[in-house]
Amino acid sequence: MTTKIRDSGALGVILIALGFILLGSATSIHRTTDFIIFCIFVLGFDLLYGHMGRLSFGHMLFFGSGAYAAGLLVRYTTTNPLVAILVGICGGALVGAILGPVVVRATGACFALINLAFNQVGYFLALVAFAKFTGGEDGLSLTFSNIPFLNIANPKVFFGLTLFCLCLTYYFLKRLTSSPYGILLRAIRENETRAQFIGYNTYRYKWITFVLSSSISAFAGALATINYSYVNPSFIDPTRNVEVIFAALIGGAGNLYGAILGGVSYMLISNYLARYIPRWEMFLGLALLVLVFKFREGIWGNIISVWKSRTQTGG
Amino acid sequence: MLLAVNDLDVHYGHAKALHNINLHLFKGEVICMVGRNGAGKTTLLKTIAGFLKPSQGSILFDKKPIQGFVPEKVSLMGIRYVFQDKRVFSELTVRENIELAAYPTKEKVSDSIKRILNLYPRMDVLMDSKAKGLSGGQRQILLIGRALIGEPKLLLIDEPTEGLSAGIIEEILNVIVRMKGQLSMVIVEQNLSVVSRMADRVYIMKEGGIFKEINDRAVIEQSNALEAYL
Numbered sequence: 256m257t258t259k260i261r262d263s264g265a266l267g268v269i270l271i272a273l274g275f276i277l278l279g280s281a282t283s284i285h286r287t288t289d290f291i292i293f294c295i296f297v298l299g300f301d302l303l304y305g306h307m308g309r310l311s312f313g314h315m316l317f318f319g320s321g322a323y324a325a326g327l328l329v330r331y332t333t334t335n336p337l338v339a340i341l342v343g344i345c346g347g348a349l350v351g352a353i354l355g356p357v358v359v360r361a362t363g364a365c366f367a368l369i370n371l372a373f374n375q376v377g378y379f380l381a382l383v384a385f386a387k388f389t390g391g392e393d394g395l396s397l398t399f400s401n402i403p404f405l406n407i408a409n410p411k412v413f414f415g416l417t418l419f420c421l422c423l424t425y426y427f428l429k430r431l432t433s434s435p436y437g438i439l440l441r442a443i444r445e446n447e448t449r450a451q452f453i454g455y456n457t458y459r460y461k462w463i464t465f466v467l468s469s470s471i472s473a474f475a476g477a478l479a480t481i482n483y484s485y486v487n488p489s490f491i492d493p494t495r496n497v498e499v500i501f502a503a504l505i506g507g508a509g510n511l512y513g514a515i516l517g518g519v520s521y522m523l524i525s526n527y528l529a530r531y532i533p534r535w536e537m538f539l540g541l542a543l544l545v546l547v548f549k550f551r552e553g554i555w556g557n558i559i560s561v562w563k564s565r566t567q568t569g570g
Numbered sequence: 571m572l573l574a575v576n577d578l579d580v581h582y583g584h585a586k587a588l589h590n591i592n593l594h595l596f597k598g599e600v601i602c603m604v605g606r607n608g609a610g611k612t613t614l615l616k617t618i619a620g621f622l623k624p625s626q627g628s629i630l631f632d633k634k635p636i637q638g639f640v641p642e643k644v645s646l647m648g649i650r651y652v653f654q655d656k657r658v659f660s661e662l663t664v665r666e667n668i669e670l671a672a673y674p675t676k677e678k679v680s681d682s683i684k685r686i687l688n689l690y691p692r693m694d695v696l697m698d699s700k701a702k703g704l705s706g707g708q709r710q711i712l713l714i715g716r717a718l719i720g721e722p723k724l725l726l727i728d729e730p731t732e733g734l735s736a737g738i739i740e741e742i743l744n745v746i747v748r749m750k751g752q753l754s755m756v757i758v759e760q761n762l763s764v765v766s767r768m769a770d771r772v773y774i775m776k777e778g779g780i781f782k783e784i785n786d787r788a789v790i791e792q793s794n795a796l797e798a799y800l
Contacts, residue, residue: 317749423588435669435673438662441661442659445659445662447643449653449659451640451642452619452639452641452651453642453644453670453674454642454671454674454675456642473696
């Protein structure tokens with residue numbers, strides 16, 4: 256007998272919220288806030304990679320676009336953090352919308368490398384070309400105002416805000432990927448030509464997904480800017496793309512729980528393991544090798560496989 | 571006349587795959603394209619379906635030129651292509667495969683599912699299973715059923731019975747014969763006994779061109795007679 260648990264989205268939101276509240280209690284609120292922001296980034300990345308099958312080596316561009324859009328707004332106009340978040344999302348969406356028509360025409364390695372190339376360009380612009388505005392290597396130190404009902408200077412309040420943002424992102428993506436749009440994304444991932452011949456303009460849907468992915472990544476970037484009260488070129492650094500890719504692979508691509516689990520796992524490894532193992536990146540590399548050869552579906556994917564085989568055998 | 575292909579040439583790079591193709595199809599007719607491997611049968615279907623652009627010539631569908639149209643536009647005009655390789659979206663469930671085909675046509679998903687269950691009632695128990703678990707015959711029936719969603723005007727079917735057992739071939743043949751008269755079809759088929767039972771007319775293809783058109787039912791019904799032309 257197979258036991259099926261249907262998640263309409265609400266169940267997932269509750270589980271995620273409880274999970275992070277427990278994690279925050281067990282570790283620290285500030286660190287858990289970091290984890291949450293990174294998980295939002297992984298969700299944005301995985302929409303493109305896990306659900307549509309397009310691996311990007313340059314998603315830090317959108318994270319950084321959101322971070323810099325929010326940071327520049329706060330430096331030069333309003334210090335309202337909610338407006339900064341909105342502008343950050345719009346910044347990432349705009350970059351995705353402009354680059355999308357070029358990028359989504361590519362597939363495979365070309366897609367990955369075109370994104371990396373654009374990320375490099377963005378990094379250069381932030382570091383050198385627009386240093387007068389972005390602060391160059393030093394970045395921008397920022398002060399955010401408190402809104403009457405939202406004192407973001409209080410770590411617990413900001414933790415609550417980011418957790419709300421993660422739950423919102425999860426719920427949105429859950430509804431999206433469970434909808435006919437989600438079915439189409441999986442069809443494009445599997446065989447784009449066949450999807451075209453059923454009558455879909457797959458280019459349009461790939462572009463829309465690219466913009467959504469870049470917007471969510473920018474959302475994470477804007478939150479990161481508020482969290483740290485600064486923005487600098489590390490927020491758009493192309494060498495950091497490996498973090499989000501690792502996280503998606505560790506957790507299990509193409510699954511929302513997998514993206515969150517992968518995000519948390521990666522952050523736990525990089526934040527805690529580093530204390531005990533000097534070359535923790537080597538451990539990460541070895542872990543990835545094991546995952547790729549032995550546990551291809553990632554942590555969550557393998558949990559699901561074991562669950563299914565146990566419920567089907569009645570064990 | 572529903573379909574008219576006039577003086578069609580198709581190249582793969584510098585190699586000419588089709589030359590001077592002329593054929594026509596009336597509403598409700600079934601024509602079969604017969605020929606040895608490499609004759610250009612699949613290339614012709616793919617060109618009509620929009621996957622390949624002709625270097626010369628025209629394709630008129632319902633008196634409108636469609637050569638050079640993208641596949642999704644051709645599909646929305648009412649031409650559906652059933653590929654030779656019987657590939658479904660294997661990571662989607664059977665139901666999702668059907669839903670995906672229904673949405674662009676605006677046909678209700680429930681009607682689409684009914685359509686497929688009419689063709690193959692046993693698909694009912696497989697609806698929520700992943701399509702990769704289907705047998706070759708079940709996939710072919712799903713693909714044909716999916717192609718019928720939205721009531722297309724023309725089906726292009728590439729080797730519907732290839733690699734299938736005799737029992738399944740008979741089921742698929744029954745499905746196609748039931749559709750005769752209601753739906754126009756261009757079918758590529760190597761199995762001449764199946765051609766004999768399906769076709770109103772037969773085009774024999776050789777080396778990228780039409781060698782002969784056979785519209786005599788007496789000749790078509792004898793697969794031996796058809797084989798003589800190959």
